[in-house]
Each structure stands twice: as C-alpha cells, then as structure tokens.
Amino acid sequence: MIDFSATYESFKRRYHFHRWKRTLTYVDITLAIIVLLFMPFIRPDYLMAGVIVFLIFYLHSTHRIVLMYHLLVSFFVSLVWMIISRNYYSYNTEFTVIFGINLFPLFSWTVGIFFLYLVYSHYEHLLHEHTFFRRMNLFAVVYWPLLIFVETIGFHVFNIRNNEFSYAGLPLCNCLHAVWWMQIAYFVIGLVFFWICYALKLENPHSKLK
Numbered sequence: 001m002i003d004f005s006a007t008y009e010s011f012k013r014r015y016h017f018h019r020w021k022r023t024l025t026y027v028d029i030t031l032a033i034i035v036l037l038f039m040p041f042i043r044p045d046y047l048m049a050g051v052i053v054f055l056i057f058y059l060h061s062t063h064r065i066v067l068m069y070h071l072l073v074s075f076f077v078s079l080v081w082m083i084i085s086r087n088y089y090s091y092n093t094e095f096t097v098i099f100g101i102n103l104f105p106l107f108s109w110t111v112g113i114f115f116l117y118l119v120y121s122h123y124e125h126l127l128h129e130h131t132f133f134r135r136m137n138l139f140a141v142v143y144w145p146l147l148i149f150v151e152t153i154g155f156h157v158f159n160i161r162n163n164e165f166s167y168a169g170l171p172l173c174n175c176l177h178a179v180w181w182m183q184i185a186y187f188v189i190g191l192v193f194f195w196i197c198y199a200l201k202l203e204n205p206h207s208k209l210k
Contacts, residue, residue: 040158077193086102088182122206125206132198147187
C-alpha cells in the first residue's frame with residue numbers, strides 16, 4: 001500500500017530543496033558580479049581579503065560547510081602557484097607583499113577559482129554521466145571563458161597591469177601578458193584545483209538532496 005503522507009513529505013522536502021538551490025544559484029552568481037563591480041572602488045588586495053572572510057561566514061550561514069574545504073584547496077593551490085611565480089608579479093599599483101608574495105594575486109586566485117567552482121557546482125547535475133573526465137570537461141567549459149573574461153576586464157577596464165605586460169598577451173583579448181609558461185599555467189591551475197578536490201572526495205553540496 002502506498003504511503004501517501006510519506007510521499008507527500010518527500011515531495012515537499014525535494015521541492016523546498018530545489019527552490020532553495022535555485023535561489024542560491026542566483027545569489028552566488030550575483031555575489032561574484034558584485035565583487036567585480038567593487039574593484040574600482042576598493043583597493044583590490046583589501047577587497048579580495050575581505051571577500052575571503054565574508055565567504056567563510058556566508059558558506060556557514062547557507063549550510064554549505066563542505067565548500068569551505070573547496071575554498072581551502074583553492075587557497076593552497078594559489079599559494080603554491082605564487083611561491084613558484086612570485087618573481088613574475090610586479091603591478092602598476094601598490095599591493096601588500098608578505099615574504100615576497102604579492103597578496104593581490106594570491107587572494108584573487110583563491111577567490112576566482114572558488115567562485116568559478118561555485119558557478120560550475122550549480123550545473124553539474126546537467127551531466128548525464130558523472131565521470132571524472134565529464135565533470136572536469138564541464139568545469140573547463142566554465143573556467144576557461146570566465147578566466148579570459150576576468151583577465152580582459154582587469155587589464156582593459158580596471159587598469160590592473162602586471163609590469164610584465166611587455167610580454168605579448170593572448171590574441172583578440174590582449175590579456176594575460178606573461179611568459180609563455182605562465183600563460184599555459186593560468187589555464188591549468190583551475191584543473192589542478194578540480195583534480196585535488198576530486199582526489200580528496202570533496203562532494204558538491206548542490207548535486208544531491210540533503
């Protein structure tokens with residue numbers, strides 16, 4: 001015999017979950033846009049540091065604690081990258097430097113990778129097969145265009161320029177002015193982050209009903 005009350009309760013939980021999930025999608029994307037809009041008005045390294053602190057409280061208040069681990073991985077990957085490439089970052093604007101590491105690119109990579117993952121995480125459910133390579137391909141589809149977009153407006157609109165911009169940028173967008181191996185690394189760093197999250201078995205809180 002069908003338990004209609006249990007079926008109704010299950011449907012109600014699922015409906016409220018998906019309504020909340022849809023709301024979070026809009027809020028998360030809106031937050032990313034707001035961060036970009038504040039770039040001309042707040043010193044960028046301070047802004048990014050503030051965003052990281054805000055994200056900790058924001059993720060906790062929206063009951064997505066698991067995403068803090070993603071944020072931590074993003075910071076770790078960004079820190080390793082900055083240790084490798086710190087001698088190649090010298091901006092036309094003064095930013096805080098600690099132990100030879102410029103905090104603006106460190107925090108920007110942390111926030112940028114995390115927000116890109118956040119956008120991806122809301123659409124992972126569109127995949128028919130959730131294999132690692134299919135998920136990473138979808139992440140790359142989100143990551144690469146948005147990376148180019150952010151780098152382009154950072155250079156042309158916000159006038160944030162690395163003193164290494166004497167190097168040729170990418171065609172068409174005229175962005176990512178850096179030595180060739182750094183340009184390649186920019187497109188790989190996000191994928192490294194994704195692989196580490198997969199290896200650590202960090203779940204996507206938006207892909208299943210809680």
